[in-house]
Amino acid sequence: MSTPSKPLRQPGLIVYLCGLATSALVLWGVQVANENGENIMGWYANGIIPAGAFLVGIASGVGYAVGSRLLQVKLSKAFVFGMITTAIVDYFAAHYLTYLNVIELHHIPAERYGFIDYFREISEGMAFKDKHSGEPGSPLGMWGYVYKVLEIGGYSVGAMFPSLMVFGMPYCKGCQQYLKKHRTGYLHAPEPWSVVKKLKKKERLAALQASIKDLIGRANEFTGPIAAAPLAETEAALATLDQTINKDAAARITYTLKKCPRCDAHHLELSLFNYTEDKKVANSNVAKIDKTKVVAADSTEAAAA
Ligand SMILES: [Zn+2]
Structure with a gap:
């Protein structure tokens, strides 16, 4: 076995920027929908499957997949699985931006209301809408964290999905x-x-x-x-x-x-x-x-x- 003469290109910076761009765009869209009373991340199938977060994740991850396919960059296994970490970082970054927005809007000093306080509030204060009346139900309290973990899991697995599909496509390493x-x-x-x-x-x-x-x-x-x-x-x-x-x-x-x-x-x-x-x-x-x-x-x- 001889090794290809050219070193294999690693997922380039451009591919990464494509992915970050779609992620930012999608998470921004989720935020806009949220402000208009629709919590897409909170869509659950059968009450427990985080379908909304999964779909948002897929949309976020499209940039990595399209970027690598168009630029003929072979994704490494480490990149595909590293997507989970990237997605978790993106997820918290999006929440952090929302948090900054909230405190700026209400002129709250950051010392009095930290990011942790904000995250606790959105987790414990999470409530499902009543199916029939559309009225918000009672806050989930500690159960809210379970749903947040499901949400982050659904989102990051979803974000990995498009890259995983491109990862499975046949590729010529010699010609890249x-x-x-x-x-x-x-x-x-x-x-x-x-x-x-x-x-x-x-x-x-x-x-x-x-x-x-x-x-x-x-x-x-x-x-x-x-x-x-x-x-x-x-x-x-x-x-x-x-x-x-x-x-x-x-x-x-x-x-x-x-x-x-x-x-x-x-x-x-x-x-x-x-x-x-x-x-x-x-x-x-x-x-x-x-x-x-x-x-x-x-x-x-x-x-x-
Ligand atoms: Zn070839």
């Missing part, structure tokens, strides 16, 4: 580029859904299981020889597959070939689509074959020669 979709091919189960659908549920299940098992067997046979093959050979093999989707097939495997815009580094993804015995549809990942490392190293050597 994200891979682009290059070609697709389909492998179909021969059994038509229009026929399988009419079977009794038990028989339908058996037919679908047999069909999927057979399809995966064929996919394994097809994928084996190209798993380590060069790009041209992989492309040629994919060209022998069906090039359009047959919607009536009970199941199909989609081959997606992504390629580096600058070199032959590529990545193959296999996903399974199938109908279910309940007449619904299901999608799942079957395999990911990352051929960026081998090829990228070869091409850097070739370029150096």
